[in-house]
Amino acid sequence: MRDKLLEIYDKLFERYSNQYWWPAATKEEVVIGAVLTQNTSWANVEKAVENLKQQGVCSFEGIYKINIEQLKIYIKPAGFFNQKAEYLKNTAKFFLENGSINGLKKRDTKILREKLLKIKGVGKETADSILLYALDKPVFVVDAYTKRLIERHNLSKNTDYDSIQRLFEENLKKDTALFNEFHALIVKNAKEFCTKKPRCNGCPLEGV
């Protein structure tokens, strides 16, 4: 399985090269984007983030202090704005009360993940995205694209979140840079060949 996963990685990297994720100016913006992108296209997230930047509140302090009704207006393009405004408030509060980015980076990964999952609005994928892309922890992020990849190539019997995550983490070296690039490449490839028509034609993973 290790060779299979590395074959997929190599073919994706050969096609697309470095993706330089997460696309954000600061680590705090990574966390904010991770919440905003829940079941939402990245283009819409960018509009919401741009609004927050123009208002000078694209930070934990900014999110924490701003009036929630005003926050809803700024993040409106990202959808689910009633929920996400509350989720962003919860997340900003958590970081401000627990040492923020640099303070939390020193903590144990497993403990950190459990604490992140207690935040209302932060599920497994969002927690893992924060761990990997904001806190530089070697955690593999599983999203809908990753699940579809595993299913279509029949790489695992169990396709629940934890099973797929273990598949990657137990077969690859726990390397932050590798997990960062691998997930980004999966998303890049899926956007190009799994949604647009015709599907799969010319996909670097044909026959893998």
Next chain:
DNA sequence: CACCAGGAATGTA
């Protein structure tokens, strides 16, 4: 018009 996008919480059986 339908469908979905870098999910999560909540409710039901």
Next chain:
DNA sequence: TACATTCATGGT
């Protein structure tokens, strides 16, 4: 545990 429903905007 395993599904179903709800949340909402904007592009294709």
